[in-house]
Amino acid sequence: MVLAMDTNYDPQQIETKWQKRWQEEKLFDADIAPGRKKYYVLEMLPYPSGDIHMGHVRNYSIGDALARYMSMKGYNVLHPIGWDAFGLPAENAAIKHQRPPAEFTFSYIERMRKQLQRLGISYDWRREIATCVPEYYRWNQWFFIKMYERGLAYRKHSRVNWCPECQTVLANEQVVDGCCWRHEETPVTEKDLEQWFLKITDYAERLLDDMQELVRWPERVLTMQQNWIGKSRGTEVDFQIAELGLPLRIFTTRVDTIFGCTAVFLAAEHPLVEKLTAASKSPERLRADAERIRNSANRARVEVNLEKDGVATGFTAVNPYNGEQVPIWLANFVLTGYGTGAVMAVPAHDQRDFEFCTTFNLPIRTVIVPVDDVGAGLKPAPTEAFVDYGKLVDSWPYSGLTSEQAIQRMTEDAEAKGFGKGTVQYRIKDWGISRQRYWGTPIPMIYCEACGIVPVPEKDLPVVLPADVKLTGQGQSPLARVPEFVNASCPKCGGPARRETDTMDTFVDSSWYFYRYTDPKIATAPVSKEAVEYWFPVDQYIGGIEHAILHLIYMRFFTKVMKDIGLVSFSEPVARLFTQGMVIKDGSKMSKSKGNVVDPTAMFARYGADTVRLYMLFAAPPEKDLDWNDAGIEGSARFLGKVYRMVAKHADELRFVESVLGKGNSLADLTAEERRLLRKSHQVLRHVTEDMEERWHFNTDVAMTMELVNELTELDSAASAGQIRPETLKVSLEVLVLVLALFAPHIADELWESLGHREPTLRVQWPAYDPELAAEEELEIPVQVNGKLRGRIRVAVGTSEEDIRQLAQADEKVAQHLDGRKIVKIIVVPQKLINIVVK
């Protein structure tokens, strides 16, 4: 029995029906299929905050359109999802409500999973992972120990970034403009702590080199990473402290300017400062001055362009190139953590030195002049440093050389004479991963009084995070107050020992999670080599740009370590990266404090997931920010309603008509109306196919789909009148539904079924467009006279250029503009335009 389709579009009913059906049919389950081409679509895993937000919806709608397209193209598509489940918000909520973080986390995961499932994304839910379970985080510990064994994890006492809000340490990458990346209003302070670090600096060179492989990554992200790594070549030069006979090593990228050096600047925290103070004639004063400079240097973290400050130490340094003695100063702009913490001051050729030396009346000596400088005549006193490369003067024996030549020669000479060497400096520092919080992976280390630091043996992993821990958020590691956790016996000597009580930065969790998806339950190793071999690399990764130097650099680092350990055979895990824009409202980021948050679940309830997804793709191209507009989503809802009514109207009639989609329509048999409808259908198909392959402007794909619907509307009476046969109409509606299946899959499956098909659209092969059908047979060619549009002519495709010239000149309006003037030239752009130039 055939029931007439309900002509009211009821998204709730349809979406529930199809989500159930998809699940029953295991439609999204992906398994290794040797010989079948695979495609791995990955979206950044969400933190389970309790509710999905529009940013997630956008991210996953983009990923799903691609995943569904690739499936229909015949690829074996892996499309997984999981939870970045450790982290501070759950711990803070736990403190506030006096309930364990695990409880919050798991209930939030439940809730968000339901919301995501309500969206109907094509995830293989069997592969879902949560990073906060021991089966997952034991491998964080395993990686940590592997790194420790290779000298890549080490403990160091150092000055670290501290967020007073988070009550924990932050990595350098997590400090943004001197504030916490999570609390943009909270200035980061400093603390001296013993911390665990991962030696990402050992990989700086490879992180840079391998960028060559990342040809499908946005330039912007690569530039940010390049800046962050901050490689610079230079020269280290040993000055001698004249009074103490001690070497003082400086780093410079401009050794060619060293004959213009009129002082040496030290960071206030430079290790030599203590010695200088001790040997000073007025140690108290120098100590106090050093303290002042240090404080001022610290302020520079938050304040930009802090005024230059400094103090003379009373000591002098000997320049090894010319034996000259110059004063040693402490300067607030010299960084401790970069280079050697000491620089030579060349005020004539470095703007900072110039400012400093001008302020403190230190001499300025020009040693570099522009290459084309004739060198004659008086020079006015400089008002700024000349920082470009040039040629050397007053730098005997190097005078006359270019900067490039001098840098090379002078570095070689320093090496030959033993007072310096060529060297490379990086801005990136090692990754501090210790966190003084509870809800994270315990660092698997044991401190034994007899044996020192001892890693937990692999067989004893995981070190399980104990439940029932009192959380205060007071800035000490909560685990330190759990004797059953802290007290351990030394794996080496069996004697009494203490466990490490800090937990790991959660960015460790997300540095390798996408490997785990390929075999999420494997218990013998973090990843299955076989599964990784098949599924990797990630073909397309999609997420926000905010992780450019955080997650996206850590993840690359981890992969390189994994390669060195022998877990994977490649250096880069992600072939192609796409960074989507934010969803904003009223011109700014959605936030509770601004009260401009649009809740996705409310939108699903009101419009259905398909409408929300369609709107996410239609409102803006995916790389741009999307300004949410309540009226705009109505349009998407209307469109889907219209599509539904249109297909429903013809469904009964077409259900048993044989589908000829993809089997070709013979051009010869078609009526003009059929020709027109099929032309549009295949044009839409062409546009969407080409766009999905490369350009990813889904907004134009949706627009084309709308144009097809408009064409169908216009031809509706022709269809009723029999000028369009049912099988032709069916082809067109099928194209419409299959294209829609990428963006609004539930309604698409419903309509596909109503057209007499059994299988879900995902299992349908993506139809190839027919170039002949898509081609226009008659063109409207605009005619310009002197570049101004004056008329249009209709010509058949293939009309000769000569005929086009004739027709154009014959056009009444065009003729008016040609009247009495001389034709200088006629430009015919085939298929496009004709321009008649007259005088």
Add this chain to the structure above:
RNA sequence: GCGAAAGUGGCGGAAUUGGCAGACGCGCCAGACUUAGGAUCUGGUCCCGCAAGGGGUGGGGGUUCGAGUCCCCCCUUUCGCACCA
């Protein structure tokens, strides 16, 4: 300050290779159907002008038969970097 991207109707946006500027949608206007309309359908909608025509893609210049698109200068916005020696 340095670097990058962007600037198009009332709004979101389109114009993929130098070739009809404003596709598609929102909003708005008018009409139809209707007891009703926040449903649906039809038509209109860059600006000036009755029209013919003219103007128009942040501003100014240039190249070209032809510029939103290429070049130069400037303005604005967003993002990244910001004492890295």
